[in-house]
Amino acid sequence: MSDARANSRAGDAAPQSIWTRPVRGSRGPVPAYSRDAIAAAGIALADADGIAAVSMRAVATALGTSAGSLYRYLSSRDDLLELMTDRAIGELRPHPSGGDDWLAGILLLARRQLALYGRHPWLLDLLPRTSAAGPESLAWFDTCLRILEPVDCATAAKFEAIAMTTGVVSLFARRRAGSSSFALTGVDLTAHPHLAAALRRPVGGPPRADLFDRTLRILLTGLLADEGPDHA
Amino acid sequence: MSDARANSRAGDAAPQSIWTRPVRGSRGPVPAYSRDAIAAAGIALADADGIAAVSMRAVATALGTSAGSLYRYLSSRDDLLELMTDRAIGELRPHPSGGDDWLAGILLLARRQLALYGRHPWLLDLLPRTSAAGPESLAWFDTCLRILEPVDCATAAKFEAIAMTTGVVSLFARRRAGSSSFALTGVDLTAHPHLAAALRRPVGGPPRADLFDRTLRILLTGLLADEGPDHA
DNA sequence: CTAAACTGCAAACATCGTTCGCGGTTTTAT
């Protein structure tokens, strides 16, 4: 009987997202900074020194204002991160039109996404945490669906395929960004015979330059092409 | 000519990892807490309230000591997170022995890993950040290699297959843990016709209960079985 | 036995995200 801040109250509370929040009020002076400029400042800091360098004070200083002032535009630091995420995804424009070969189209999208991760490695940390998809994310998703339009399968399967594709892209991006290698110094290898044997063996040539395309091709044909038009 | 703290100095500096750091010195009193107890306290906090609840003070209070005292065991909070990660991976023991069917063996490992992610969702944030693999991670990797032993392909291909498998497992775990759905309230769907059409359509039955096995089977057979014994 | 090395602890430091109150500015309502 207490706790009146539950949902479905008279003053319908918005979901507290940046995208539902009005860009500016209709009463006061015009804001000095745009959302895009704020996001760009955060992205510049993240590109230079990692996501940990993106503090409210650092972004505010880069913009020429103070930390408290940023809360006129954002309700939290997470809002800033979502702004940065969506602006980075906006760099994927212009979206390819895609021809009749849907697999080639998705592969092109995947390569663009991989390049984006290369330019902004911090996206690997932010993308899985986005609570509400921003406008650029929605547009990108719409493009994915458009390219998959000739595929005749259930809608849920397309969603799964898109999610799995972006996931696999992030896996490749992470391996490229991170050190990816083990730090085996001072490890007792006698207790791990198979690992020791694998390391004793020569690595075996370059690591298959086309592994990215190969993996996605395998995955997508297996997930989409093998299916009949079941379920609507 | 300043900055004498470069590498390769006379007092050979260890790589500053938890696993190379000695558990205890040989001079003072016996430490009051074990590494395992510290990791367990952190895991309990992370299981209960997420990784953000794992602060030095919180872990210290749970153990009955103070924050500063923890730095007798760890050199940073990241060390604590690596301790937690490796202890959680230790929950995968006992490792299955694996029969002659390597695909079934890897699938069993993958299911165990997925269940582990379900028990400890914070592992999704920590595992991709581990800088040096701990002993339990190494043992697990050795088991993966043992199960892949009958596969006749390059060592690098096995490494890639293992990495991709654990990656795909994390993707499924993330979809299970996160809300995964879009927050489409208040979005202008007219600008995204394909997304609007996909949402208008019925979802199309349950989301394929065997998608996990199917995906991994497709991926592993495509990555390993199709290859000849090239490269050593 | 002495000195070195180690432990636990409390206090302090710098930084972080966030809140609050102020004066000034723009719009709405009367």
Add this chain to the structure above:
DNA sequence: ATAAAACCGCGAACGATGTTTGCAGTTTAG
């Protein structure tokens, strides 16, 4: 036109965080 309301920028402050430091007590090496 005038007053009230809503908004902006700003600086100071609050609580919490990771980490460092100095001190007293304890154990081992030489």
